[in-house]
Each structure stands twice: as structure tokens, then as C-alpha cells.
Amino acid sequence: MTYTGERIERTLLFGKRKRKNKNNPYAYRKSAKTPWGHPVVYVLSLLLVLICVVPVLYIILGGFRTNSQITRDPAGMPNPWNFENYASVIGSSTFWTELVNSLIVSLGTMVGVVVLALMVSFVIARYRFRFSRVLYTVFSAGMMFPITVAITPLYLLLRNLHLINSQLGIILPQIAFGLPQAIIILVPFLQSIPKELEEAAQLDGCSRLGFFARMVLPLSGPGVSTIAILSFVASWNAYMLPLFLLNDSTKYTLPLGVQMFSSQHSVDTAQVLAFTSLSMIPALICFTIFQKKIVGGLAGAVKG
């Protein structure tokens, strides 16, 4: 039995070592030791960044222009800068209502996906039963069921459940359709938690569930943040389900709002661009904060 203890000690030790290791994804942080790269690296990276960001910047900067500026010179810079578009969008209640709706739907979906996927992934990853393999096959097959395919019967189903025009009606299916990807990412992650930790926990009188709560949850942090962000972003951007389900404009999420706004203010391209820019901010912020964790989380998932 000393052997097991030794193993745990060593694993924990390596765990710590790992965190210090520069090569390790979780240890990725600003460090005084990071060198400056070769100029070629910067030139190439800059080029890449420009390609990715310029179209988005076009939308954001377009919001600072007037319509006549846009018509006269479609590719120009704001001159002079015009802040009215953004001010009027921020001052409108429509934007805030839709923002809150989107937040409710996205956070609801995120929490649901994380909780349910963690539970199932734990079963798949840590229980030695034929059942767990069946589970994995069932859920990974779910990757092939696009929400697009199921949309019509899904609509009819939700209608029978009286979930039309409600946020819950969007959250529940989104959780269900978000599970497969989340499970595929989480399972390898949970599998990589050393068996020895679990054995030790058992010796300490911890049940499997206790082990789940005390060891698995903290250790699967990067994997959990990855699926949390991915499901949040997916839900934030979702278009088709809300399009089919929501008729009441006070329930609209932002993507529908963007569409509605652009048809209501169809002449006012600049204001549409302002509205559009503001609607992407929350997802961008959310992603920027957790970007490092995502790399770590995916690294855990793909190394299997």
C-alpha cells in the first residue's frame, strides 16, 4: 500500500511540476522570460491577424461613420468620427432587452451543458462497464444530429410542451445538442486523471461520488472552462432555433435582434453596424478572458 501513496505523492508532485513547466498549456502566462520572436514571425502573425480582424474592424468602425460617408467611400475610415450611432443604440431599450435575453439563454445553456456533460463524462471515463461504452457511442453519434435536421419536429415537440416563445424552449434543446461535443472534449480529460488518485481517495473512505466532488471537479478545470465557453459562444450566436421559436419581439435574442434591427433601420447602415458591433462584445470579452484556458482544455481533449 505504500506503493499507492508513493504514486499519489509523485503524481501530485508532477502536477506541481507541470504547472511550472513552460511547455505546459496550463502554465501559459506572461513571463519575463518569454523571448521576443524572430521578425519574420511577427510579420507573418501580423498578416494573419489583419486578415482575421479587418472585416470585423470594418463593422466596428463603420458604426463610427455616417451613412453618407459609407456611401461615398465604402472602404474609408471614419472622418470625422461620429459617436451618435453607438450612443443611440446604447440609449435604446431594445438593445438592452435583447442583451439580457441572450445572457439568460446563453448562461442557462452553458450551466446545463457543463453540469450534465460532467456527470455523464464521469460515468464514461471512470466506470468500467459495458454501459459506459454504449453511452459514449450514443453521445458521440449525437455529433451527427444537427439541430437543422431536427428543427421542424423539434418545433412541434416544444409546441406540445408549451415552450414556444419562451427562453426555456431554447435552452433545453441547446443543452441537448451541446452535450455530444462537450462529452467528447471532457471524457479524455477525466480519463487522464490518474487512477491512483481515485484509489487513494477510496482508501481515505471517499465514495466515487465523493471523489467526483472533491478531486474530479477541481482537476478538470480547463476542460470545464473549454466546454463552458464553447457552449456559451454557440448559444450566444445561435440563429435558427430562436428564429423558429420566438415570435414575441420582447423575447428576441441578439442575433434575431440584429436581423430585426437591420430591417427596421434598413436605410441606416451605420446604425445597423453600430448595433451589430455592440452585440458581439459580450462573446468577445468572454472568449478573450478564457482563451488560455481553452487551449489548455482542448489540449487535454486531443492528446488521447
Next chain:
Amino acid sequence: MRVKSVFAAVVAAATVVGVSACGGGSGTNADGKTEVVVWMNSTTGDGKKFWDDAAAAFEAKHQNVDIKIEAIQNEDMDGKLQTALQDPSSAPDMFLARGGQKLRDVVEAGQVMDLTDKISDQVKTQMKTALDTTTVDGKVYGVPQSVLPGGIWYSKDLFKKAGINETPKTWDEFADAVKKLKDAGITPIALGGKDAWPAAHWYYWFALRECSQSAFDEASSDLKFTNECWVKAGDDVKNLIDLDGFNDGFLTTSAQQGASSSAGLLANHMAAMELMGGWEPGVVRDLTPDKKDMADLGYFAFPEMEGGEGDPTAILAGADSMSIGAWAPQEAVDFLNFISEKEWQEKYAEAFVTIPAAKNAQSAVKNEALQQVLKVYDQASSVSLWLDTVFGQNVGNALNEGVVNMMAGKGNADDIVKGIEAAASKG
């Protein structure tokens, strides 16, 4: 079989119970007021204001009613309505309907209220002709708010600039006008091909001119396009394309959304004319830079086709009508009769810059182009609905797409007919 029907009955009963338990779109709201949900397609400007005002005026008279106006973007309307109508609890009590097969579909599904005995005398007498569009098998299922005859809308200034002094009456004159406009560096025709129907309208008109009245009506009812006039109409579309008069990128230009839409091009003098229905002055007004009426907007009837068998005065028109859901409360019918009164019809005409359905309100039409339209409308030998409305969504969409395909250089007149037949087999 017995088991099946018993099962169906149980499901139906359960649905009814579920729906009534839930309350749903109609019914009573928290203040104890009867709620009437209205879906219309004016998302902006005076049109939206008209509905809000009408609702407020009705509510002032009827304290116990709460009219909820919801604006749905026109291109989304058919799809949204279609899904919403399947469920009375999410469906509107009163909604925009345009007659034809589309109305027949919902009538057959038992989702629309029979209004034959419920409409007011005003509606019965003053809207008599327009009521044809919403009558199915002798029963009235909707009340028209406006009649929308089609034709060509143009900018008088741009025509003058190109040296065109008289509006074209025949196809040759029309082709000549297009050439003059092009020579003057003006885009002759605006076309919103992205929404498909604006392109298809050209085909409808050509068919109306090429086909005899009987051939046209026959095909409308039995969906067989064997008469060669339908192919001839396709050839006319080909000739039209050969004039090369459309705006750049017309395939991805939308009809009404934004300054770069086809209506926007006309409104901003970036194109000289557009083939459209009677809603055009109102749509164009919202798209001019100052959102005021387009001062030089003119109208002329669709040109005569040489050798065509159709009557040159025949016209195509639409009607924007409101129908009532089968589940709606009496108050919804009252509101519909209310807005059909002369006073509100006049306000409607003003707000939408269009021709009201009620004869006694038509004197309120002040817009010069619309007065021209009224003249053409009154002299028309026959008034037919848009073909896509007549055929319903399924076949109508296929027809529209066939025309768009042809305009993009894919396929010919035969393919349009083939597409229609293929679509008929899908529904």
C-alpha cells in the same frame, strides 16, 4: 383503423385541454382585459404608427380590450405565420393574409374564422370588389385594407434627364426608353432578385399580356401550363434580360430592405424604374434620405405586348387583407370592422401611401402617381392576383425561383414550367 381514430381523438382532446389551460395568445391578460394579438408587416415609420394609433383609438372606446400590435418583417411573415398558426396559443388573433391559395391552405386547415356574417355593412358595400380576393368558396375569410395594383414606377427626373418625354406604352417604346437611360449613364431598371418574387413579377405580367384571359385563368386553377403563351412569356423575360437594363448584382439585391435594395435605388435616384405593386410609394418614402414622399415618383401601366392574346388593360394586383384566427375573441372582429370604417381607411391610405380598399375612402388618395394607378385600376378589363399568391407557397415559390434562375442565365422557359410541376408533386 378504429384504434387509430380513437387515439387521434384522445390526442386532439388533450391538445384542446392543454391549450385552454394555458391561456395562450388570445384570452385574458393579467389586468382582466381581453387581449387581441395583431400581426402586420410594417416595421417602420407611418405604417407602424397607423397600427399603434388605431389600437389606441379602439382601446379608448373599449376599455376592456388590450390590442397588441406585433410587426413582422415582410419576408419573414409567411414562414412565421405558417409555424405560429399551428398552435393557437402562440398564434396571432388577427394577421395579414393575401388571398389566393395561401389563404385557401389556412382555411382548409380550419384556422381562419368565417367572417361572412360578421363583417359590417361598410365592409359589405364599400369593399365589395376587393372582397373577392378573400372569398373562398363563397365565404369571406378576410377584410382587405388596401388594393395594390401593379405597374411600373419611375423617376420623372431621371426620365427627363434621359430625354424620355412620354411614358412607354408598348414593348418597343419600353426597350427604347431602357436604351436611352443607359446612354445617359442611368441604371434603367431596379430589381430585387434576392427575394425572388420581384423578378417573378415580370414573368407574371408577360404571361398576362401573352395569354388569353381563359388560358390564364385555367392555368391558375389546374396548374397545367400547356398553353404555349407561358413559354412565350418566358421568351419575353429573355428579351428583357437581353436589354441588360438591371442594376448590378440584382440577384442579391433585396426588394425593400435598405438604401441598396431595389426600392432604395429608385428612392435615391440610382435607378430609373421598378416593376412593383401599389405599396411602392409607401415603401419608397421610407427609403428616401429625408423619409418624405419621393417628389418625382410616377407610374405607368405595364406596356402592351405585340401579338399578345391578353387584354392590354388587364392588370395584376394584390390586396393586403387582415384575417381572424378561428380561436380569436369577438373583440378581434370588432377591431377589424373598426379599422375598416371610412375614417381609418383614409388614415390607412395616408399612412401607407396606398389605395384603400373602401371605395368611399379612395377620394383620400392625394399622391399623383397613385391617382394615376386608380385610373388604370378603374379601367381595367380584369384584375388578377399575383400568381404566387394564387398558387400558394409551394408552387408559387418554385415559379418565382424558376424565373430567377432564368434571369441568372440558368435554364429557360421550359425549365420554369418543369419546376412548377416538380413542386406540385412535393406538396
Next chain:
Amino acid sequence: MSVATSMRAKRAGRPRSDKFRQRFEMGVLSVPALIMFIGFVILPVIMAAYYGFYKWKGFGKPDVNGQFVGFDNYRIILSDPSFQQALGHTLFIAVMSLIIQGPLAILFALLLNQKFKGRGLIRTLIFVPYVVSEVIIGTGWSLMLQPNGAVNAVLKNLGLQGVDWIANPKIAIWTLMFIISWKYIGFAVILMIAGMQAIPEELYEAARVDGAGFWRQQWSITLPLLAPTIRMWAFMSIIGSLQLFDLVYIIWGQYVSSTAGTSTMATYMVREGRLANNYGYGSAVAVVIFIISLVIALTYQRFVLNRDLAGATEQRERKQYERRAKKRERERMAESEIEAAIVPNNASMEVSAS
């Protein structure tokens, strides 16, 4: 796995209760997700299969308001040239996505896997298109790609003649390909970076000692060890392509995509189903899409992915078996070094242990 079983399990003696208890736990943990999954994912697909046998306008119930037509809908779908075109476009997009995004993503990932100041910021920025919604991307690009839009304005300033990027049927599909690649390559890059970071540094050090240059190292170490990541990304990319809807629907609208040559199976389904009011026919299209996706996915799993995805649990069992074997033969720890080279995720641990 019912409550009763678990109660019995609790009352039973220690040795047997373990198994029951385990089953109970598994039940508690997996049933909620299973219910959601079956209820909202599987059930609708089964319902679609049922509706697909009817001609049905969507009103009421198909067996009452519709007409049973057997496999008629399927026959019409498969012989409909518009569907064949849509299928062709979809497959084209799926294949081209792999060809365009794959190599580029690996190259970009190699670039961004270098250690240099500011790489965190750059990584975040290249992910921006992925995070921004399809509605916004679609709206933005269709504005820029209009004949008189920003892209052609820039080209004009450079002295080049612009074209109609969206409406021209010869160009439209490539425009779509470009927007897709632009939007989704960020995800591929992040995935590749993640895969690269799982490759132990020691292997590169060893290769350097052997005198291998940078590209040689990437070719013989990175690429082979990145293979599971690439296979997984390819799978996700293919599935994504098969479902493509939002971008096409927003840029090309409800009707024009088939004319412009950018229609996909999903836009065909929405157009022929929802927009044309044919709910029975639309459901049959859904089933066809599903079957095509399933066949492609299963083929891919069978021949390419089986080690990574379907076999993940078996692999785990294999590893556990190996671990137990190791326990018995602890003295032969040297073996673990070979193991390290094969199973990268254990590598750093085992190497430092020995």
C-alpha cells in the same frame, strides 16, 4: 437501476453492494443527460422519419390532415436536380474545407506555437471570426462584397476591376468557401495548437541532438503525433460542413442560393419544407440529410477515426490493462520509455519518473 434496486443495494452486504451502488451512481449521473438527449435530439429525428412518409402542410396531424405517400417523398428528393446540386455543393464545401483549412491551420499553429512576446494577444485575435456570430459575419461580408461595396472599392484603388462576388454563379461558391475558411480556421488553429502542446518537448530535443532541422522535426515528430488532433478536427469540420445553413441563408437569402450555386442540403430543406409549406417533404429531406451525415460519419469513424473516437473507451481499458501489467513487473520500468514515445500524454510524466 431503479430506486428500488438501489435501496436493496444499500441493505445488502458490503461486497455485493459495491456493484449495485456503482450502478445506482451511474444511473443518477447519466440519466438526466440521457433524458435530455433522447427527448430533444433522438425523438425529433424519429418524428421526422414519421412525418417524412406524409404529404403534409403542417396543419393539425399528418395522419388526419395529411396524406400517406410511403416513400414517394424520398423518390422525389433523390431525383430532384436542385437537391442533387445542393448535395454537390455541400460535398464540395466539405472537401474544400479540409483541403484549404487543414494545411493552413497547421502552418498557422506552428507559427503561433513559437514562444514569443505577444503571442497570447495574437492567438486571441485570430479567434475573433470564430466567436462572432454567423448573422453578424453574414451581414458584414454581404455589405463589403456588394458590387459597390468596400472590397471592390479597395480593388479599384489598386487599379483592379471588381466583380460581383455574391451573385455571379461562377464566383459565388468560392466567395462562400473564403468566408467559411475565414470564419472557422481560428477554431482549427486553436485545436492544432492544443494538439502541439501535448507533444513532449523531449522528442524535439532528441531530434535536435540527432541534427534534424526545424522542418524535418515538424515532418517527423509534429505531424505524426498531431494526427489524432487532425483526424478529430477533420471529423468536426466535415460534420459542420454537412450542416451549413446560417451563413448561406443570411448572405444569399431564402431563394437565390440555388441560383448562385451556393445552396446546401440544409437550405434546400428549409426552402422546400418550411418556406414552401411542405412539412412532410421537408421532414423527408431532414431524414436524407441525417442518413447522408450518418453514412459519412460512420465511414470516417470506421476507417480513420476508430482509434481516437469510437475506440476511446477501449483504449482506456487497454491503458488500464497496461498499467496493471506494469504493476506486476515494476522492475521492468525501462519499458516505460518506449511507452512514452507511443502515448504522448503519459510521456512527460514517465520520462521524468525514470
